[in-house]
Amino acid sequence: MTYTALNKQVQSPLTEQDKRIIATIIQRHADEIKTLWIDCGITVWVQLQDGGRLAFDRNWFAQRVAEEKTSLEAQENLHRQNQRLEAELKQACTEYGLQHGEIDYLMFSTKVYRGRDLVGFVGFHRFSQMWTYSRRATEPDRYARSASDALAKLGVRQLTMV
Structure with a gap:
């Protein structure tokens, strides 16, 4: 069996998220990443679209992947929370x-x-998980349990539907 045939059997397609994670770790663009594989259980090889290859220690690479995934998940959670808060507001x-x-x-x-x-x-306020409100930028924030409560505490009357 040739190296090319063996290499094709071992490689698996990478998702776009996988490519973004790898690209961040190796400081490249995601579209430059072709694939990766582990050689002898100790070296991670990243194959680039231009034919180049980069070698990394497996443990170091695995740690960086875990850190990057945690960072991406935190960003996605923050994005989802912002969407929910915007809808409530x-x-x-x-x-x-x-x-x-x-x-x-x-x-x-x-x-x-x-x-x-x-x-x-x-x-x-993300830490207290409460809505804040104030009439002026120089005024200290006050707290409310919902966006609607915050608006009401600003002295605004709710519209009545007829």
Whole structure:
């Protein structure tokens, strides 16, 4: 059996996420990654699209993959939480006839308006898992259990549906 035939049997296709993880570890672009394999249980070989190969210690590579997966999962969880928070804020703003400005997703905070008038600032405190609100940027944050509660505590009356 030739090396090429053996190599094709051992290799498995990589997902796009696999390629992103490997690319981050070896500081390349994901589209440069072709495949990888482990040689003799101690060396990880990364095959590049241009035919080049890079060798890494298996234990070092495995540790880096675990770290990168943890980082990606944290980012994805944060993204999902931001989507959920944005949906909650959007629904509450609709109930109160308000609009919100551009959201700072890193801190999840935004300005809230009625027409062109600034009503206040609303955000989400990740550590306390509570909504924050204040009328002015210089005012300390106060806390509420939901986006709707935060808007109500800003003194905004809920729209009544007829």
